[in-house]
Amino acid sequence: MKEVCSTTEDACATAAGECSEGKTSCPTDALPCPVDMAAECWKASFMRAMCDVQTEMLKARIKKEWGPQMEKVADAVFETGGTVWQSWVSIAKAKCDLRDRIAEIWTQKGK
Numbered sequence: 001m002k003e004v005c006s007t008t009e010d011a012c013a014t015a016a017g018e019c020s021e022g023k024t025s026c027p028t029d030a031l032p033c034p035v036d037m038a039a040e041c042w043k044a045s046f047m048r049a050m051c052d053v054q055t056e057m058l059k060a061r062i063k064k065e066w067g068p069q070m071e072k073v074a075d076a077v078f079e080t081g082g083t084v085w086q087s088w089v090s091i092a093k094a095k096c097d098l099r100d101r102i103a104e105i106w107t108q109k110g111k
Contacts, residue, residue: 063070
């Protein structure tokens with residue numbers, strides 16, 4: 001059974017007679033009715049739209065109820081992520097500097 005919130009494209013591909021078991025082509029007599037295909041696509045689109053509306057409704061309520069706390073968490077994550085990123089940049093620079101120093105030492109003649 002396909003999940004209700006699958007993409008419309010997936011539902012339409014299935015409705016269009018997508019072959020099962022990895023086959024790359026279907027026998028001509030296995031082609032579905034184009035009216036049935038269109039009906040399946042419309043049903044899938046309707047269900048996708050219902051899921052989208054439900055998601056938007058929940059997002060609004062979550063923002064209203066927990067928005068201030070989530071903003072504080074987002075700030076903490078952003079600040080910590082920035083600190084970690086800068087430490088990675090410093091480590092990468094130190095490794096590059098060491099590589100450059102080693103290359104300079106090995107390329108100097110007789111010193």
